[in-house]
Amino acid sequence: DGGITQSPKYLFRKEGQNVTLSCEQNLNHDAMYWYRQDPGQGLRLIYYSQIVNDFQKGDIAEGYSVSREKKESFPLTVTSAQKNPTAFYLCASSTSGTDYNEQFFGPGTRLTVL
Amino acid sequence: GQQVMQIPQYQHVQEGEDFTTYCNSSTTLSNIQWYKQRPGGHPVFLIQLVKSGEVKKQKRLTFQFGEAKKNSSLHITATQTTDVGTYFCAGPKRSGGGADGLTFGKGTHLIIQP
Numbered sequence: 001d002g003g004i005t006q007s008p009k010y011l012f013r014k015e016g017q018n019v020t021l022s023c024e025q026n027l028n029h030d031a032m033y034w035y036r037q038d039p040g041q042g043l044r045l046i047y048y049s050q051i052v053n054d055f056q057k058g059d060i061a062e063g064y065s066v067s068r069e070k071k072e073s074f075p076l077t078v079t080s081a082q083k084n085p086t087a088f089y090l091c092a093s094s095t096s097g098t099d100y101n102e103q104f105f106g107p108g109t110r111l112t113v114l
Numbered sequence: 115g116q117q118v119m120q121i122p123q124y125q126h127v128q129e130g131e132d133f134t135t136y137c138n139s140s141t142t143l144s145n146i147q148w149y150k151q152r153p154g155g156h157p158v159f160l161i162q163l164v165k166s167g168e169v170k171k172q173k174r175l176t177f178q179f180g181e182a183k184k185n186s187s188l189h190i191t192a193t194q195t196t197d198v199g200t201y202f203c204a205g206p207k208r209s210g211g212g213a214d215g216l217t218f219g220k221g222t223h224l225i226i227q228p
Binding site for chain 1: 120123144162206220221
């Protein structure tokens with residue numbers, strides 16, 4: 001089955017620790033995205049990548065980092081610099097090239113900072 | 115920056131009643147997309163509207179795109195318990211900007227009372 005996988009589903013972390021969230025897709029999509037979802041806030045864009053070895057900051061990139069070494073993978077690191085990291089993190093992908101492409105979302109990772 | 119406003123934030127209806135959510139963008143959009151997120155789930159693409167004044171139907175769901183391409187609505191006729199969830203509208207962050215990501219509204223939570 002084609003799709004997007006995210007792991008882990010739930011993640012707990014202590015304050016001051018960095019943590020990396022995994023996102024893998026086998027849809028052969030060029031573009032990948034990370035969104036953060038807080039209650040009542042909708043989805044906010046953290047980082048996006050339109051092609052391998054290139055990525056851009058979204059609206060709320062501070063305290064996060066990403067890499068795009070392979071087309072299939074777009075991991076997100078939540079660093080200790082992120083002031084309020086507890087949230088639901090969603091990875092998405094789409095075919096690239098235009099702004100007319102629907103986005104396919106993974107199941108998400110719920111991060112809780114203790 | 116671009117803003118996408120969505121109202122109402124919550125809507126309680128009796129099963130069988132109709133439901134409408136409204137979306138307004140601060141900028142003209144090349145297209146608008148609608149997503150549905152079931153409780154505990156991830157957003158799933160419903161539809162995309164591209165043309166000014168466009169109307170599309172999916173069974174009991176009717177989607178409209180305004181003449182100025184800055185507003186949109188989703189109307190559900192005779193709601194069913196399977197319609198429960200949060201409905202988001204989203205527009206490209208930058209028209210003609212390729213796959214730069216989407217700006218999401220905060221969503222409308224549809225709650226259905228049997």
